[in-house]
Amino acid sequence: PFNTTMNSYFMDPSDPSYEICQRVIRDMTQYGVCVINNFLGKERGHLVLNEVLEMYRSGIFTAGQLVSSPGSTEAQTIRSDRITWIDGKEPQCHHIGQLISQVDSIILKANKMSNNGKMGNYIINGRTKAMVACYPGSGSHYVKHVDNPNKDGRCITAIYYLNLDWDVKRCGGLLRVFPEGTNQVADIAPIFDRMLFFWSDRRNPHEVQPAYSTRYAITLWYFDSQEREEALRNFSKFFLIK
Numbered sequence: 001p002f003n004t005t006m007n008s009y010f011m012d013p014s015d016p017s018y019e020i021c022q023r024v025i026r027d028m029t030q031y032g033v034c035v036i037n038n039f040l041g042k043e044r045g046h047l048v049l050n051e052v053l054e055m056y057r058s059g060i061f062t063a064g065q066l067v068s069s070p071g072s073t074e075a076q077t078i079r080s081d082r083i084t085w086i087d088g089k090e091p092q093c094h095h096i097g098q099l100i101s102q103v104d105s106i107i108l109k110a111n112k113m114s115n116n117g118k119m120g121n122y123i124i125n126g127r128t129k130a131m132v133a134c135y136p137g138s139g140s141h142y143v144k145h146v147d148n149p150n151k152d153g154r155c156i157t158a159i160y161y162l163n164l165d166w167d168v169k170r171c172g173g174l175l176r177v178f179p180e181g182t183n184q185v186a187d188i189a190p191i192f193d194r195m196l197f198f199w200s201d202r203r204n205p206h207e208v209q210p211a212y213s214t215r216y217a218i219t220l221w222y223f224d225s226q227e228r229e230e231a232l233r234n235f236s237k238f239f240l241i242k
């Protein structure tokens with residue numbers, strides 16, 4: 001039901017369209033998940049994809065899961081994506097940077113527009129860097145997990161998919177979300193130019209099923225100001241400054 005079919009061609013980055021923000025607020029409030037297709041439009045979507053392909057070719061991606069015993073095959077059992085973190089200001093990431101600011105403006109505008117200026121009772125004031133991930137496609141997957149199980153401050157997961165002609169029957173790589181409190185699952189194909197938002201906490205355990213083609217995605221996590229501040233306060237007590 002939350003799988004929107006609206007076309008939201010690339011909007012003016014400084015002022016995302018009102019209806020997109022309304023859609024995000026409605027779906028996040030009702031389902032905790034929101035899918036927007038044709039997020040950037042074909043042309044800009046391809047420009048972002050080309051930058052990601054170029055990065056992957058340059059070999060800056062690292063194995064997703066750093067395990068204690070290096071070289072163990074354990075990484076393959078938890079997740080086998082290859083990732084790299086960027087802030088979008090790197091010279092060869094201009095269009096990825098534009099995507100990031102487009103998502104920023106939608107999230108921040110939706111947060112302001114939602115009732116009492118909070119969306120899901122959060123006040124969003126920051127985010128992580130962008131994590132560019134690639135599943136190499138030899139059955140690579142990600143076991144069921146929660147992004148933020150212990151209140152580290154992240155409240156919204158935003159994932160932009162880049163995979164042309166993706167056919168789940170042939171390529172696998174389905175993102176399956178298990179929304180808390182219902183036995184309904186949400187199956188989301190990682191198709192080109194699709195934007196996905198979901199609450200990062202225990203409401204949305206999810207897994208990536210084995211992928212048999214190379215599968216690219218760019219993820220941002222948005223912080224709730226209060227939860228983040230609390231997390232940093234708790235975290236800092238581990239570093240007693242003499």
Ligand SMILES: O=C(O)CCC(=O)Nc1cc2ccccc2cn1
Pocket residue numbers: 133142146147159175190206208217
């Ligand atoms: O690509 C998708 O459809 C989602 C994949 C996914 O869940 N990725 C992911 C990646 C993560 C990397 C570091 C820490 C937590 C993480 C949680 N989730």
Ligand SMILES: [Mn+2]
Pocket residue numbers: 145146147206
């Ligand atoms: Mn995840």
